[in-house]
């Protein structure tokens with residue numbers, strides 16, 4: 001008896017998201033669509049939160065327009081997207097009317113298959129999206145966000161799959177975003193899922209630890225129906241097993257995919273050239289990294305934390321943070337580490353280590369989490385921590401979106417005439433700041449995509465000046481990679497020196513003061529804190545809000561500022577009781593650790 005295994009290629013979404021910071025442009029997708037459409041894939045994954053974000057933020061493409069173009073160019077292939085349940089493509093819970101409007105428009109513009117997940121695996125956060133997909137007559141795929149913990153047993157995952165089946169899903173996916181699956185664990189899980197529920201089982205596993213192809217083989221042997229792959233030039237490491245490799249591996253067996261290996265190789269060659277075009281966005285580390293199998297921390301999270309620690313000059317504390325992450329995760333009831341919980345857990349662990357005291361600072365996101373604002377935690381949360389974080393405030397035990405009023409009308413009013421259609425309103429809803437900026441620039445005719453650097457010749461190395469001093473740098477800031485060339489150095493005048501740089505090809509002039517007078521990354525003139533009444537932060541970040549004004553009387557421990565670092569908001573408290581005598585910051589300011597931001601006189 002033979003059973004055809006279905007294949008989804010992730011080349012147009014997850015593959016370039018995992019390897020090239022999601023930068024592939026529509027112009028590099030369309031020329032190969034004719035061939036992609038002939039392969040006979042079950043589906044092509046083309047859309048998700050990061051692709052939408054990158055289109056609007058960096059590529060200055062309308063993501064809806066991309067979808068319509070792909071729809072037209074791929075008439076015979078299902079188009080698939082990844083949807084974060086009630087969060088849709090954003091980072092917060094949306095009201096049900098936004099979820100319904102978004103799903104309906106995604107379906108109309110070309111999506112056939114919606115893979116729907118929730119970071120907590122709280123199925124209540126999937127329900128409205130599933131209903132909306134079914135109402136649009138499309139394929140709703142319920143997703144298990146895979147992780148390991150004492151509460152993430154096979155029984156728990158099977159229970160979740162059965163709930164999603166009862167909610168009307170057409171299939172179930174195991175989403176192993178971190179590469180945590182091992183071959184035999186995969187086999188056991190798939191076997192149980194096939195035995196106890198009737199939906200087809202899809203397997204999506206990242207090859208981070210070098211195990212994904214083995215996991216897929218075990219999954220297939222145990223009854224999985226469907227595998228996610230990436231064309232070979234965008235495969236392996238933090239991406240997925242190579243399409244051609246999996247097709248070859250199963251060829252001639254009872255699990256033959258039936259796909260044409262020669263045609264796939266032509267496609268692989270095409271994308272080989274495309275990948276070179278985006279060389280400046282290659283992640284520093286995209287090869288196999290087995291660390292996730294030891295500390296459970298996904299690779300992407302490790303590199304983010306390393307960047308943050310580097311900023312603090314505290315890279316040597318990486319191991320402490322890696323040891324703290326599982327402890328924070330346990331306190332929070334073992335959430336899977338995926339957007340947004342990976343950021344919530346990682347940042348709190350970072351604070352716990354750098355502040356020298358656990359939970360001395362608690363981020364607002366952790367507070368909201370402990371309050372039930374993201375849904376129900378998979379395990380039991382640390383009750384003492386919860387009380388410390390939320391005080392006497394009530395815990396939400398309903399579905400978080402039950403507390404939200406309809407918001408489409410308000411979103412339409414807020415964006416006004418900048419929105420030419422309902423899709424534009426939804427772009428604004430997903431990304432309020434960059435979405436508005438995109439629509440404004442489109443209106444003004446000033447949309448400018450970021451600059452692509454020329455492809456370096458084979459064997460070329462970064463150039464150096466005559467004295468052997470490097471003049472070209474690749475710099476990572478907050479996960480963004482910039483190419484900086486020093487193009488000239490001016491004379492020193494009045495204690496300052498002018499440097500002429502190009503950043504990603506754009507000329508910049510920078511004036512540096514001598515190092516010993518140089519305070520802070522932003523060239524800030526604030527003095528260093530030296531008294532108990534000097535309020536400062538422990539992290540570089542931005543001021544989100546100033547909660548007091550000069551003359552106010554404050555109590556010890558009263559929140560006086562809200563700062564934002566690593567996408568997380570934190571309250572900064574008064575160290576002493578007294579009168580606010582000076583405020584040296586305003587909303588939006590960039591601050592560095594140790595600066596006096598507010599002065600309090602006791």
Ligand code: MN
Nearest residue numbers: 014177204206
């Ligand atoms: Mn993925």
